[in-house]
Amino acid sequence: MVNVFRAMSDSEKSVLAAVSELASACWSCGEMRAAQFCKACGKVQPPRPVDYFTFFGLPRKLNLDVASLQRDFYELSRKLHPDLSARADRREQEWSLEQSSLLNDAYRTLKDPIQRTEYLLKLEGVELEEQSKSATDKARVTGEVKKQVVPAGLLEEVFELNMHLEELRAQKKLGDDDPALLEEIGKQKLAFEQKHEALLDELKGYWDEWDEAVENGSEEARRSARDKMVDLLNRRNYIRNLVRDMNASLEN
Numbered sequence: 081m082v083n084v085f086r087a088m089s090d091s092e093k094s095v096l097a098a099v100s101e102l103a104s105a106c107w108s109c110g111e112m113r114a115a116q117f118c119k120a121c122g123k124v125q126p127p128r129p130v131d132y133f134t135f136f137g138l139p140r141k142l143n144l145d146v147a148s149l150q151r152d153f154y155e156l157s158r159k160l161h162p163d164l165s166a167r168a169d170r171r172e173q174e175w176s177l178e179q180s181s182l183l184n185d186a187y188r189t190l191k192d193p194i195q196r197t198e199y200l201l202k203l204e205g206v207e208l209e210e211q212s213k214s215a216t217d218k219a220r221v222t223g224e225v226k227k228q229v230v231p232a233g234l235l236e237e238v239f240e241l242n243m244h245l246e247e248l249r250a251q252k253k254l255g256d257d258d259p260a261l262l263e264e265i266g267k268q269k270l271a272f273e274q275k276h277e278a279l280l281d282e283l284k285g286y287w288d289e290w291d292e293a294v295e296n297g298s299e300e301a302r303r304s305a306r307d308k309m310v311d312l313l314n315r316r317n318y319i320r321n322l323v324r325d326m327n328a329s330l331e332n
């Protein structure tokens with residue numbers, strides 16, 4: 081019987097060790113490098129394909145000290161500045177440029193609570209409905225309306241809202257204007273906006289669950305926290321689209 085998940089042989093292990101040592105050795109002095117610089121000689125290193133957490137030397141956790149991230153960002157920005165005249169080596173200048181752009185992307189993504197969460201989920205192999213670009217493109221080509229499932233907790237409010245918007249459209253066709261209806265829709269919009277806000281606090285609760293699961297190495301707790309975050313972000317995207325559509329209806 082073939083065991084696919086067999087343990088590595090000693091020779092395979094030594095090859096792997098040599099490869100990772102090479103990847104973590106400085107091009108200039110051969111010492112250990114960090115993600116951006118050599119720890120020994122300080123020279124800029126060619127960028128490695130690492131995720132944004134690793135780029136900043138952070139664990140894959142969601143509670144993050146944004147002030148400290150910002151400090152690291154400014155420090156690295158300064159050190160990686162491509163125009164730094166101290167860099168004689170042409171390659172080093174190019175790597176500075178590449179590393180700087182990686183740094184900017186990593187910082188922008190990690191400092192924002194929602195983007196950080198979405199990015200982490202993507203690393204975990206999750207594709208959020210909103211991020212499913214292929215589905216959106218397909219809908220555009222076929223002219224089908226992209227399926228948006230109303231989240232269970234919102235069915236009643238969404239139903240009521242759609243009735244009001246329907247009414248509004250009918251009135252507009254007749255050239256009527258009903259201030260009471262507009263006020264009612266405005267109130268509903270505010271309620272949805274408040275829900276949208278509140279979801280951020282709920283999300284932070286799941287961050288704690290996630291971080292704890294990462295610390296404990298509990299695969300089950302990890303999956304559970306991940307699924308809760310996915311559900312929440314889908315609900316949040318749904319509400320955001322809803323508010324956008326409401327604004328469009330109110331303006332037209």
Ligand SMILES: [Zn+2]
Pocket residue numbers: 106107108109110111118119120121122123
């Ligand atoms: Zn070095």
